[in-house]
Amino acid sequence: MNTDNSTTRLDFIRAIVAEDTKTKKWDARVVTRFPPEPNGYLHIGHAKSICLNFGIAAENKGGLCNLRFDDTNPTKEEGEYVEAIKEDVRWLGFDWADRLYFGSDYFEQMYECAVGLIKAGKAYVCDLDPEQMREYRGTLTKPGKNCPYRDRSVDENLDLFERMRAGEFEQGFRVLRAKIDMASGNLNMRDPVMYRILHAEHHRTGDKWCIYPTYDWAHGLEDSIEKITHSICTLEFENHRPLYDWFLDELDVYHPQQIEFARLNLSYTVMSKRKLQQLVQDGLVSGWDDPRMPSICGLRRRGYTPGSIRNFCKRIGINKFNSTVDIALLEHCLRGDLNKTSPRVMAVLRPLKVIIDNYPQDQVEELEAVNNPEDASAGTRKVPFSRELYIEQEDFMAEPPKKFYRLAPGREVRLRYAYFITCTDVVKDAGGQIIELHCTYDPATRGGDAPDGRKVKSTLHWVSAAHALEAEARLYDHLFSKENPDDVAEGEDFKSNLNPNSLQKLSSCRVEPSLGQAKPGQRYQFERLGYFCVDTDSSEGKLIFNRTVTLRDTWAKIQKAQKKKR
RNA sequence: UGGGGAAUAGUGUAACGGUAGCACGACUGACUCUGAAUCAGUUAGUCCAGGUCCGAAUCCUGGUUCCCCAACCA
Numbered sequence: 001m002n003t004d005n006s007t008t009r010l011d012f013i014r015a016i017v018a019e020d021t022k023t024k025k026w027d028a029r030v031v032t033r034f035p036p037e038p039n040g041y042l043h044i045g046h047a048k049s050i051c052l053n054f055g056i057a058a059e060n061k062g063g064l065c066n067l068r069f070d071d072t073n074p075t076k077e078e079g080e081y082v083e084a085i086k087e088d089v090r091w092l093g094f095d096w097a098d099r100l101y102f103g104s105d106y107f108e109q110m111y112e113c114a115v116g117l118i119k120a121g122k123a124y125v126c127d128l129d130p131e132q133m134r135e136y137r138g139t140l141t142k143p144g145k146n147c148p149y150r151d152r153s154v155d156e157n158l159d160l161f162e163r164m165r166a167g168e169f170e171q172g173f174r175v176l177r178a179k180i181d182m183a184s185g186n187l188n189m190r191d192p193v194m195y196r197i198l199h200a201e202h203h204r205t206g207d208k209w210c211i212y213p214t215y216d217w218a219h220g221l222e223d224s225i226e227k228i229t230h231s232i233c234t235l236e237f238e239n240h241r242p243l244y245d246w247f248l249d250e251l252d253v254y255h256p257q258q259i260e261f262a263r264l265n266l267s268y269t270v271m272s273k274r275k276l277q278q279l280v281q282d283g284l285v286s287g288w289d290d291p292r293m294p295s296i297c298g299l300r301r302r303g304y305t306p307g308s309i310r311n312f313c314k315r316i317g318i319n320k321f322n323s324t325v326d327i328a329l330l331e332h333c334l335r336g337d338l339n340k341t342s343p344r345v346m347a348v349l350r351p352l353k354v355i356i357d358n359y360p361q362d363q364v365e366e367l368e369a370v371n372n373p374e375d376a377s378a379g380t381r382k383v384p385f386s387r388e389l390y391i392e393q394e395d396f397m398a399e400p401p402k403k404f405y406r407l408a409p410g411r412e413v414r415l416r417y418a419y420f421i422t423c424t425d426v427v428k429d430a431g432g433q434i435i436e437l438h439c440t441y442d443p444a445t446r447g448g449d450a451p452d453g454r455k456v457k458s459t460l461h462w463v464s465a466a467h468a469l470e471a472e473a474r475l476y477d478h479l480f481s482k483e484n485p486d487d488v489a490e491g492e493d494f495k496s497n498l499n500p501n502s503l504q505k506l507s508s509c510r511v512e513p514s515l516g517q518a519k520p521g522q523r524y525q526f527e528r529l530g531y532f533c534v535d536t537d538s539s540e541g542k543l544i545f546n547r548t549v550t551l552r553d554t555w556a557k558i559q560k561a562q563k564k565k566r
Numbered sequence: 567u568g569g570g571g572a573a574u575a576g577u578g579u580a581a582c583g584g585u586a587g588c589a590c591g592a593c594u595g596a597c598u599c600u601g602a603a604u605c606a607g608u609u610a611g612u613c614c615a616g617g618u619c620c621g622a623a624u625c626c627u628g629g630u631u632c633c634c635c636a637a638c639c640a
Binding site for chain 2: 009011035036037039070072073075076129130133134137138139140141142143144171172174175177184185186187188189190193195196197198212214215216219235236237238239240241242260262267315316317318319320321322323324325326328329331332333335336339340344370373374403405406414415416417418447448449456457458459460461525527528529530551552553554555556557558
């Protein structure tokens with residue numbers, strides 16, 4: 001039974017693609033591309049675009065999606081980002097096969113095209129400096145005016161452009177502009193710059209070039225050269241579409257269709273490259289791969305699965321208006337995936353010692369535990385049980401409030417896969433802090449069931465004190481404490497909304513011995529606590545776990561509600 | 567009198583002139599050796615005002631609100 005009707009309900013972009021395929025607009029070809037600029041790391045907003053572009057290609061017979069680096073600005077871009085981006089796209093589960101391209105590979109062709117445009121009288125070399133150009137451009141409400149260089153002869157333009165390429169001029173002096181319309185209501189059409197002089201080393205072309213194409217000039221050409229059918233980009237490029245079309249029309253070359261969709265916004269986090277960069281630079285997070293970051297590498301380190309991110313991207317839809325998706329949906333997708341695949345294990349985050357007074361002093365039993373109730377093939381494992389154990393501090397209350405049905409004085413609970421125990425005594429230190437519990441166990445309940453059929457209200461996780469491994473756990477919460485981090489008081493910025501409790505490190509956790517071999521990246525469910533994965537900082541001698549996401553926690557909600565009442 | 571986009575439950579999205587549906591969240595309840603998962607249910611919506619029509623989220627008119635654009639960034 002498949003009630004997933006997402007395949008029959010097409011978003012507006014897929015609808016366009018389907019229609020074009022039907023009418024054979026592009027000879028029934030479907031070719032998309034994901035065109036990152038290698039000047040930073042990918043984040044989950046990029047994942048939306050990646051899933052869209054690679055997804056559309058995969059859903060259509062013979063469809064292709066290229067990975068193309070839009071590397072037209074050597075002052076901002078670096079080769080190191082290229083590898084990181086490739087790794088992230090691959091990790092997300094997409095394959096560009098042999099179609100890895102770079103805008104810089106087309107520089108020569110672009111140059112030839114520009115020469116053609118000059119010859120056609122559609123482009124000219126302009127000597128205005130940036131400030132003058134701004135003045136000539138006009139404003140949103142006032143038309144611009146033609147610059148004095150607009151009517152240079154074709155020969156003069158050709159000569160100057162050639163000399164720009166030859167490196168005769170200083171950086172910032174002289175640009176090549178398209179001759180369109182200085183009075184256009186669309187500022188992008190007011191004779192946009194096509195080439196600027198940049199005496200900078202390019203990560204791929206080295207010092208071969210000192211003029212570089214701007215986005216508007218380069219992007220459509222890149223799409224055209226690669227015979228892209230649907231050039232999908234974000235909303236802010238809508239104003240650029242007339243220019244995209246103008247260039248390709250004037251050049252009279254293959255002309256893809258540009259389609260714009262809305263970026264992803266997520267509650268409790270920021271998505272702009274600039275802001276994320278700032279968090280890294282200011283040391284407010286440990287790096288781009290800090291598990292609290294919405295970057296792909298951050299999510300990966302946190303323990304997110306590629307499948308959960310893909311599923312999320314499928315469910316948020318595609319539209320043309322700004323919206324903010326509740327991060328709870330991302331977490332829902334994550335839990336859904338992790339629940340099916342994560343081996344269960346017992347770990348105690350904040351240990352409280354329990355002594356089973358009537359359990360033989362040096363006896364150890366190996367009790368059988370289920371690895372994954374969602375997956376019978378995951379099998380079972382043995383967990384050691386002994387007289388001294390640790391349970392979770394919050395699983396005991398000396399004076400239990402209503403609806404607390406874990407351990408309390410005189411109360412009987414089950415230790416998972418082990419025995420029923422009853423609390424007989426509470427030991428406190430001088431300061432009144434509970435330091436250990438004394439309990440008795442019922443030998444007849446071995447394995448966790450009472451032969452007389454009596455029930456207990458709750459089941460606790462535990463570890464054997466002598467056998468447990470010490471570990472560190474890093475508990476994460478939302479990076480920002482406000483749903484919209486940009487919602488700030490006058491004079492403040494988004495950083496003032498950082499959640500001071502977004503990271504909590506617990507260094508004296510105890511985990512069951514089966515975790516001794518755990519390798520970085522491996523994911524587990526710590527029963528009753530959440531999903532955890534081994535951090536890259538972890539080593540054989542020092543286990544470190546990241547809490548990927550908590551389990552849904554009804555008790556926490558009840559507590560919250562009770563607190564509110566008071 | 568700049569130009570371009572867009573408005574559907576708290577959130578995200580369907581419905582393309584014919585019963586406003588789905589998911590997340592929240593709230594009930596069932597089940598439970600994870601207060602998890604699972605299952606059942608409740609909650610709540612067409613930006614506003616007119617108009618066309620037997621019938622409007624959808625078409626028309628006029629408003630309102632929000633987003634993008636004045637880099638030699640992408």
